[in-house]
Amino acid sequence: MASLTLAIPSKGRLKDDCNAYFADAGAVLKQAAGGRGYRATLSGFPDIEVLLLSAGEIAASLLAGDVHLGITGEDLLREAAPELNGRIHLIRPLGFGFANVVVAVPQYWIDVSTMADLDDVCAAFAHRHRRRLRVATKYTQLTRSYFAQVGISDYRIVESAGATEGAPAAGTAEAIVDITTTGATLAANGLKTLEDGTILESQAQLAASLTADWDGAARATCEALLARLNARARAKTSQILRVRLNGQAEKLLQSLSRIASATVLSRPTDSSGEYSILVPRGKLMDAVNALRAEGCDAPATTQDADYVFDTANPLYAALAEQLPK
Amino acid sequence: MVAFPYTSSSELKVLEIQAEAILGAFRARGYVCEEPSVLQPADIFLDRSGEEIRRRTFTLTDPSGRDLCLRPDLTIPICYQAVKARTELPARICYNGLVFRHQPSEPHRPTQFFQAGAELLGLADRAQGETEIMALTVEALRAAGLKEFSVKIGDLGLFGALVDALDVPAQWRARLKRHFWRVGYFEALLGRLTQGAASDAQRLLGSLGGLSQSESHAAIEGLMDLVADAPQGARTREEIVERLMEQAADAAALRLDPKIADVITRLLAVSGTAEQALAEIRALTRDAGIALDAPLEAMQARLAALKSLGVASDKISFAARFGRNMEYYTGFVFELWARDKEGPVQLAGGGRYDTLLEMLGADRPVSAIGIAIRTERVLAARRQEGGV
Numbered sequence: 001m002a003s004l005t006l007a008i009p010s011k012g013r014l015k016d017d018c019n020a021y022f023a024d025a026g027a028v029l030k031q032a033a034g035g036r037g038y039r040a041t042l043s044g045f046p047d048i049e050v051l052l053l054s055a056g057e058i059a060a061s062l063l064a065g066d067v068h069l070g071i072t073g074e075d076l077l078r079e080a081a082p083e084l085n086g087r088i089h090l091i092r093p094l095g096f097g098f099a100n101v102v103v104a105v106p107q108y109w110i111d112v113s114t115m116a117d118l119d120d121v122c123a124a125f126a127h128r129h130r131r132r133l134r135v136a137t138k139y140t141q142l143t144r145s146y147f148a149q150v151g152i153s154d155y156r157i158v159e160s161a162g163a164t165e166g167a168p169a170a171g172t173a174e175a176i177v178d179i180t181t182t183g184a185t186l187a188a189n190g191l192k193t194l195e196d197g198t199i200l201e202s203q204a205q206l207a208a209s210l211t212a213d214w215d216g217a218a219r220a221t222c223e224a225l226l227a228r229l230n231a232r233a234r235a236k237t238s239q240i241l242r243v244r245l246n247g248q249a250e251k252l253l254q255s256l257s258r259i260a261s262a263t264v265l266s267r268p269t270d271s272s273g274e275y276s277i278l279v280p281r282g283k284l285m286d287a288v289n290a291l292r293a294e295g296c297d298a299p300a301t302t303q304d305a306d307y308v309f310d311t312a313n314p315l316y317a318a319l320a321e322q323l324p325k
Numbered sequence: 326m327v328a329f330p331y332t333s334s335s336e337l338k339v340l341e342i343q344a345e346a347i348l349g350a351f352r353a354r355g356y357v358c359e360e361p362s363v364l365q366p367a368d369i370f371l372d373r374s375g376e377e378i379r380r381r382t383f384t385l386t387d388p389s390g391r392d393l394c395l396r397p398d399l400t401i402p403i404c405y406q407a408v409k410a411r412t413e414l415p416a417r418i419c420y421n422g423l424v425f426r427h428q429p430s431e432p433h434r435p436t437q438f439f440q441a442g443a444e445l446l447g448l449a450d451r452a453q454g455e456t457e458i459m460a461l462t463v464e465a466l467r468a469a470g471l472k473e474f475s476v477k478i479g480d481l482g483l484f485g486a487l488v489d490a491l492d493v494p495a496q497w498r499a500r501l502k503r504h505f506w507r508v509g510y511f512e513a514l515l516g517r518l519t520q521g522a523a524s525d526a527q528r529l530l531g532s533l534g535g536l537s538q539s540e541s542h543a544a545i546e547g548l549m550d551l552v553a554d555a556p557q558g559a560r561t562r563e564e565i566v567e568r569l570m571e572q573a574a575d576a577a578a579l580r581l582d583p584k585i586a587d588v589i590t591r592l593l594a595v596s597g598t599a600e601q602a603l604a605e606i607r608a609l610t611r612d613a614g615i616a617l618d619a620p621l622e623a624m625q626a627r628l629a630a631l632k633s634l635g636v637a638s639d640k641i642s643f644a645a646r647f648g649r650n651m652e653y654y655t656g657f658v659f660e661l662w663a664r665d666k667e668g669p670v671q672l673a674g675g676g677r678y679d680t681l682l683e684m685l686g687a688d689r690p691v692s693a694i695g696i697a698i699r700t701e702r703v704l705a706a707r708r709q710e711g712g713v
Contacts, residue, residue: 105558106555106556106557106558106560107552107555108549108552108553108555108556108557108558108560108565109558109560109565110545110548110549110552110565110569111565111568111569111572116500116514116517119500119503120496120499120500120568121560121568123499123500123503124499124564124568125559125560126684128564129559130684130686132371133559144380151504151511151514154503156371156379157379168556168558169556171556171559174558174559174560175558189556190552190554190555190556191555191556
């Protein structure tokens with residue numbers, strides 16, 4: 001009997017990216033009955049049951065507490081629950097599934113480039129046309145809260161089931177709120193995004209339902225999974241610097257920690273041995289330069305790690321804080 | 326109150342007696358009762374009252390696919406009927422019925438409650454209409470058996486008059502008026518206007534502003550030709566060119582004078598007992614050299630009317646910011662407050678909504694003012710007074 005349920009997208013690019021994400025951390029997804037199964041297992045984690053659902057269902061399932069964990073777009077999560085607090089905890093953005101939720105208007109409106117312009121036009125439109133300007137979207141919650149935040153009220157939402165970008169050309173709405181990655185689809189439909197019209201910069205999120213049944217077994221399984229994912233993420237963003245630090249080791253280590261956020265992994269047993277120091281990838285040259293500036297002239301080599309496990313499990317700790325004691 | 330109230334027979338009786346007393350006060354002034362259906366076509370609400378009301382309106386689709394809603398207020402259907410039926414004006418209409426409101430972030434608040442209200446439509450003398458509605462409200466609450474209450478007043482027209490008297494571009498004027506009740510957002514808007522705007526379109530307008538009228542018109546027409554294939558979004562070419570020409574004319578004065586912003590900020594901060602607030606506004610506008618005589622006199626007349634109704638002046642407060650987020654109010658607004666066992670509670674709210682009937686299809690502007698009383702709250706306040 002599985003102790004933890006994890007929902008991932010059942011098709012498309014997002015599904016492939018999820019598979020790659022887990023495989024990269026050494027956990028291979030295997031679908032139960034060929035390619036059409038809606039259940040899967042994750043190698044190395046026999047206690048996890050993986051459900052393949054549509055991206056929208058995943059948000060709803062997390063909200064309802066039907067699954068413990070899920071991967072889906074932040075746009076869908078925020079649309080399903082305007083107030084995530086206490087209901088869904090975002091564990092970490094996954095670096096794929098990038099898309100922005102934006103406000104777009106016809107390119108014909110050369111007088112409109114900001115939300116303030118749209119506000120002016122909405123008011124003038126209501127006055128001139130005796131009806132409110134219509135905004136087509138499937139993101140009704142995000143639209144309402146963003147428009148309220150920027151102070152636009154003279155508009156009306158038209159719920160759109162699909163092909164929202166076609167609404168202005170079809171005459172069913174004047175403006176839209178929709179998701180876009182490159183803006184090409186919007187441009188092809190004669191639309192443009194507003195300068196301050198980005199409502200959300202979304203990407204895929206690993207999220208936890210705070211209302212699911214988090215018994216001891218579920219927590220333990222989750223902790224193990226997040227430890228693995230975190231160790232892999234840390235390994236990918238760091239390198240191990242190996243270098244001899246004769247004589248002035250403590251001083252050098254201090255400046256490495258200050259300048260390059262480095263942490264010592266291991267110390268040599270004798271004075272001629274090498275130190276292993278974990279350095280964030282982007283700070284590697286800073287670290288080397290710091291060593292040289294402090295007069296360390298020993299050769300330094302780097303090494304990649306597969307995983308960097310630590311006693312700390314920050315991903316799980318942040319989640320545990322939100323779960324009932 | 327709970328989200329889904331269940332009314333017992335004894336409670337129902339008390340409410341009925343109270344409602345009869347309130348409607349009696351309305352009838353005594355010539356108001357006749359009407360009742361629109363509970364289920365309404367969604368359009369008239371969603372098109373006219375803005376997304377804030379839409380968010381709080383229960384909508385549904387009937388089996389044939391029509392969009393319907395449970396009435397979130399009775400003012401709109403009553404006015405809609407008056408427009409459709411070409412009711413003879415002035416008209417005095419009252420009602421007592423349930424309204425339905427979704428409470429998105431406050432699930433403990435009731436989703437349905439009673440409102441007893443009155444609408445005075447098409448009375449040309451605005452001051453007389455305001456006096457009448459204030460008197461009606463006070464009389465109704467007293468008839469219901471309430472003794473103590475305070476009155477909060479405001480005037481959306483006062484701020485409008487101030488902005489009209491300021492030397493600022495027309496589009497800012499409209500925007501300042503639209504947003505004045507949005508605390509926080511309005512301050513941010515003032516800040517943006519004082520710092521000057523920096524979008525690409527506004528920079529473009531800055532350069533157009535340097536051209537002559539006909540040159541800038543030609544330049545805009547040229548730009549429009551480039552996007553001739555894009556969807557028009559229901560706006561005509563003239564509409565867009567017109568707005569750009571206006572903006573280009575304003576572009577020379579793209580920054581709002583900080584002194585003007587300061588007058589606005591100080592005016593909006595005025596709040597307190599009505600007498601004292603009025604004196605403050607007089608001093609403020611005199612120092613700034615702005616004449617606001619007409620709206621200030623109107624406010625003075627309202628105070629006098631309330632006093633003649635026996636409301637003590639220390640019970641009347643005024644806040645310049647006080648408007649209503651029911652977006653159809655246009656001028657004088659007022660609320661009556663008392664206490665129930667949990668603290669201060671708003672019993673009644675009303676005001677002037679001079680543009681609503683035209684929005685609903687009237688062929689000319691119709692002056693309108695109304696009041697809605699939350700009768701269950703009135704009962705709770707009477708219990709707090711020990712009067713039930």
